[in-house]
Amino acid sequence: MLLLVGLVLCLTSAHALSSFPQKFQVGNLDEDMVVKCNTSEEQVTWTLNGEAEPMAELVTEGRTLTILGLDLPATGNYSCWAGSVLLDTTYVLVRSTSPPGKEGMNISCQADSYRGSLRCSWRAPSFTVFRARLMRSNGSFSDWVHVAGRRGRFNASLIDPSFCPFAEELHPLQLHLEGLSDNSFINLTVHFFIRDIVQPDPPQELTVRRRGDQLHLSWAPPASWPLPRSYFALLYRLQYELPNGTQVNKDLEGTEEMSLQEDARRVRISCRDPYASPTWSPWSAWQEVEVAQQRGPAVH
Numbered sequence: 001m002l003l004l005v006g007l008v009l010c011l012t013s014a015h016a017l018s019s020f021p022q023k024f025q026v027g028n029l030d031e032d033m034v035v036k037c038n039t040s041e042e043q044v045t046w047t048l049n050g051e052a053e054p055m056a057e058l059v060t061e062g063r064t065l066t067i068l069g070l071d072l073p074a075t076g077n078y079s080c081w082a083g084s085v086l087l088d089t090t091y092v093l094v095r096s097t098s099p100p101g102k103e104g105m106n107i108s109c110q111a112d113s114y115r116g117s118l119r120c121s122w123r124a125p126s127f128t129v130f131r132a133r134l135m136r137s138n139g140s141f142s143d144w145v146h147v148a149g150r151r152g153r154f155n156a157s158l159i160d161p162s163f164c165p166f167a168e169e170l171h172p173l174q175l176h177l178e179g180l181s182d183n184s185f186i187n188l189t190v191h192f193f194i195r196d197i198v199q200p201d202p203p204q205e206l207t208v209r210r211r212g213d214q215l216h217l218s219w220a221p222p223a224s225w226p227l228p229r230s231y232f233a234l235l236y237r238l239q240y241e242l243p244n245g246t247q248v249n250k251d252l253e254g255t256e257e258m259s260l261q262e263d264a265r266r267v268r269i270s271c272r273d274p275y276a277s278p279t280w281s282p283w284s285a286w287q288e289v290e291v292a293q294q295r296g297p298a299v300h
């Protein structure tokens, strides 16, 4: 019975964090941790999650508080006070002992161009919030981007404004992730080159015109793809459907138009970087081809 009460108390002391606390400190389970009150006061009093009751494993001295053998009930919001004046607040978390790991999280990133912007997504069902940032090749960090999850999935849009599309990419980009669950913290880093994760947006403005017995097709590169075209080439894959339903693919490089000798019902197009990542863009929407005029006898 006592065990049950203890268990319930433990469970209710856990509060799901929906954002990163302004100031937090991460410790290892069962290790001691020192929390300092950032103040010039000589003596302070402490509360944990608003409760003044000092726990047995908390030792206070002057402005410091020592947590002996950090455990889950000892995590939470430590505030120090001078009387009724709040001086400082530190959120204490424990390093996750069963991190899902990079493989378990299935982290994947894509860039739509060489402009330094990317989208990353990952899975971490037991975590409530993440933040993500990029480390640039010169060693400085971009700002943290906060990422709320939905059903254990997280998506982040990140930008490295210092990325230079014309320079050879000598150093991998580093993505840093930090995640919080009720009272635990994980921390990991993944490395990759933009050139390996580029997936262009679909080409745009695909148009089809009938010219006699031929179909004339033209298109444009995705708007997000950098210029000039001579430097940032694209390989195109055109797919068209014959009147009997057969689908045919044609790969083309260095052109934005072509003529088809065959008749087609509809066409769509995709593209990729010919020199780097082999990932094709999503397909453009199908373009229906207008039906050929029946060449019947002229009516007078």
Ligand SMILES: *[C@@H]1O[C@H](CO)[C@@H](O)[C@H](O)[C@H]1NC(C)=O
Pocket (backbone or CB within 6 Å): 021, 022, 050, 077, 078, 079, 086, 089, 091
């Ligand atoms: C921690 O407690 C202080 C004082 O009660 C409060 O101002 C602050 O918002 C709390 N922080 C979090 C992250 O709960």
Ligand SMILES: *[C@@H]1O[C@H](CO)[C@@H](O)[C@H](O)[C@H]1NC(C)=O
Pocket (backbone or CB within 6 Å): 038
């Ligand atoms: C301590 O407080 C001062 C003044 O508010 C602030 O400038 C400083 O960054 C704080 N230091 C820490 C470690 O929080």
Ligand SMILES: *[C@@H]1O[C@H](CO)[C@@H](O)[C@H](O)[C@H]1NC(C)=O
Pocket (backbone or CB within 6 Å): 106, 108
């Ligand atoms: C990992 O992600 C890729 C692409 O986002 C997906 O195809 C694959 O099924 C995922 N694997 C797991 C185990 O979720």
Ligand SMILES: *[C@@H]1O[C@H](CO)[C@@H](O)[C@H](O)[C@H]1NC(C)=O
Pocket (backbone or CB within 6 Å): 121, 148, 149, 150, 153, 154, 155
């Ligand atoms: C993340 O992006 C995928 C694909 O764009 C979308 O299906 C999913 O709902 C997004 N998830 C979140 C949490 O925004």
Ligand SMILES: *[C@@H]1O[C@H](CO)[C@@H](O)[C@H](O)[C@H]1NC(C)=O
Pocket (backbone or CB within 6 Å): 136, 138, 139, 140, 161, 162
């Ligand atoms: C790195 O590059 C960024 C953007 O160009 C710049 O703001 C930052 O000061 C640089 N950092 C170092 C350490 O050189």
Ligand SMILES: *[C@@H]1O[C@H](CO)[C@@H](O)[C@H](O)[C@H]1NC(C)=O
Pocket (backbone or CB within 6 Å): 026, 187, 188, 189
């Ligand atoms: C997160 O990981 C990095 C690299 O391993 C480390 O330098 C940093 O201190 C870690 N952050 C925390 C809060 O543990």
Ligand SMILES: *[C@@H]1O[C@H](CO)[C@@H](O)[C@H](O)[C@H]1NC(C)=O
Pocket (backbone or CB within 6 Å): 242, 244, 245, 246
């Ligand atoms: C569809 O038409 C094409 C060209 O007319 C022909 O080569 C192909 O064999 C046909 N496919 C089927 C399944 O009839």
